[in-house]
Amino acid sequence: MIELKKLSTDDGHDIYDMLQTMPKNENGLINNVNGMTYDEYKEWLLKKQQESEQTGLVDGWKVPSATYWLYVDAVPVGFGNVRSFLTDALKKAGGNIGYGIAPLYRGKGYGSELLHLLLQKAHEAGVDKALLTIHADNLPSLAAAMANGGVITEKTDERIWVWIDTCQ
Numbered sequence: 001m002i003e004l005k006k007l008s009t010d011d012g013h014d015i016y017d018m019l020q021t022m023p024k025n026e027n028g029l030i031n032n033v034n035g036m037t038y039d040e041y042k043e044w045l046l047k048k049q050q051e052s053e054q055t056g057l058v059d060g061w062k063v064p065s066a067t068y069w070l071y072v073d074a075v076p077v078g079f080g081n082v083r084s085f086l087t088d089a090l091k092k093a094g095g096n097i098g099y100g101i102a103p104l105y106r107g108k109g110y111g112s113e114l115l116h117l118l119l120q121k122a123h124e125a126g127v128d129k130a131l132l133t134i135h136a137d138n139l140p141s142l143a144a145a146m147a148n149g150g151v152i153t154e155k156t157d158e159r160i161w162v163w164i165d166t167c168q
């Protein structure tokens with residue numbers, strides 16, 4: 001069974017252990033929990049939950065961002081963030097959705113499925129079209145975006161901008 005679970009301050013060792021297996025920064029996807037102690041992770045969960053509850057910009061640049069875990073047969077295999085609106089900076093890099101699958105579980109279709117489920121969450125958050133900014137050499141991420149109905153609107157040597165209709 002594949003399901004998304006929203007980040008909660010009750011999250012425990014299964015999520016913590018998964019995040020230790022994912023890089024701190026991979027293709028722009030930031031994983032601050034890699035290298036944290038378990039206590040630091042529990043504090044981080046609280047901060048992330050607050051970020052998902054804010055309604056406007058915080059500190060002039062932070063948009064509301066909700067984090068979800070992807071579980072396959074009750075095992076966490078990846079995560080994603082949904083930002084419910086974009087600043088000019090996020091339109092250049094970051095977009096509405098960032099996501100990743102733990103290295104052990106890649107190449108099994110979970111990345112495409114995670115993106116599909118995150119697009120539904122973006123729709124629920126009021127996003128009709130979601131932007132993904134993809135590193136030009138990130139072929140798996142580009143393939144997952146195109147498999148989910150992505151439309152490329154801009155391309156440079158560094159980055160590809162893909163919009164996806166969230167009404168799927």
Ligand SMILES: CC(C)(COP(=O)(O)OP(=O)(O)OC[C@H]1O[C@@H](n2cnc3c(N)ncnc32)[C@H](O)[C@@H]1OP(=O)(O)O)[C@@H](O)C(=O)NCCC(=O)NCCS
Nearest residue numbers: 027099100101106107108109110111112139140141143147
């Ligand atoms: C991008 C990522 C989430 C894909 O996860 P995954 O579970 O391996 O993806 P899937 O198995 O669903 O494959 C997705 C697509 O990529 C293709 N793909 C997988 N590995 C590939 C590779 N090494 N080269 C080219 N294409 C590849 C698959 O064939 C599939 O395409 P299809 O839908 O047309 O068949 C994963 O590689 C990852 O976590 N990367 C690090 C973080 C990241 O780059 N996130 C995205 C930017 S925020």
